[in-house]
Amino acid sequence: MEWTSLCFWSRALTQENLATEPVLQHTPLHSLHIEQGAKMVPFAGYDMPVQYGLGVLGEHLHTREKAGLFDVSHMGQARLMPVNPKDDAAALFEQLVPGGIQTLKHGHIRYSQLTNEQGGIRDDLMATRFGNELWLVVNAACKQDDFAHIAAKLEGQATLEVQDRALIALQGPQAVTVLARFIDGAADLRFMQAAWLSWQGADVLVSRCGYTGEDGFEISIANQQAEALAVALLAEAEVEAIGLGARDSLRLEAGLCLYGHDIDGSTTPAEADLLWSVPKRRREEANFPGAAIINQQISDGVGRRRVGIQPQGRAPAREGTEVQNSAGQPIGIITSGGFGPSLGAPIAMGYVAAQASQIGTEVQLIVRGKPMPAIVTALPFVPQRYAKG
């Protein structure tokens, strides 16, 4: 067995890595993960659970069927406040993202991206409006850069207050039933809404969103109360602890991008098929980084596009796999690929030349030197089941 290819699991198996690794940070739930029997791996500078006793497959299916609890405390949280109380942080933040942020209502959440001058994606994020302030949640691996970038670009206009808080996700069709037992008002939120609520006297920011394609919540809570809340939720019959392995397969089935893999500084929202998050007003204003390039791609079309890809055999096609057209010419690359437990079949997403991005296009994936038939497929692979309306 070639253990070096076990990306997620490699640390436990190659002892020499232990000595050279930088010191990993711990989330407030770290000791709970160990207690729960998690297999821990380094992720974005943190020692994080990749799976627990159920295993990736079992954890994935449990989340789709009942409710899964995820520690996402490694992600970055920050509060953006206007320097002048008459200003609006949401309007100011639009200088950095192509999303419609100032049109957000109080307590509503929006998905957007920090773009660079080339229209590429520095990071993707969630922004929630409270009054004239924003609450931001960004990716763990990017958070230092993001916060430095936002603070520098909005210096004198807005103040960024980085939050040292835990973040717990409860995802799955029974998440709402479970959370309603603990937090009054949680069940009143609809998809992409958030509110400051209370749990045992602690202020908790409850957001009805997530990254699994299921209904669910993210709960921001003070570090010292996080373990007690996680323990209470895990004691409910519907809830199991879920690691990063299943988080990855859940989001891939849901067609959601993983930063650094499916999107990065070299992919634009147009290429990444994220234009649904760039409203007409922002395209017309064209006042965010890279707007000219993104607008040109909107009018002239893109050279490559992110698509879903369904391998026709049983072999998964991993990240980095070459995509060819039926004539054997290279037309793209897989950026996320693996096995979809809910489908019982391999699934992937990646970038292909625009002319090959039509749903139903037959392509070939070069797996271990051999061409494997695959079909360009609509995303998501599994219907999203958000609590809309």
Next chain:
Amino acid sequence: MSKKFTKDHEWISLDGDIATVGITAYAQEQLGDVVFVEVPEAGRQVSQGDDAAVVESVKAASEVYAPLSGEVVEGNGALEANPELVNQSPDEDGWFFKMTLSDAGQLDELMDEAAYQAFLKELG
């Protein structure tokens, strides 16, 4: 004969001239849920250390090396339809392939059960 083991977590069981090769319980445990297996076809010549089979779990792909030199006489076709056999029965039904040996002396370089258990302990 009793089983022999490699540092790459394969087991080899010799019955007459035929060696059966699989991955150990420890290996399947580390891999997690196996979702795809590709075994070599009968007649393939392999040298010790060559890529011989592929095993993939939900998250990771891994090569299985030929632990010895020789000729593959049979791949375990059952693993194509039921890759989970590798998790359920790594030591028996989840075998990968059978082969004849071109150099039986290579067997002596492998670990016996006690040495493999000690090796696992070292890994921690």
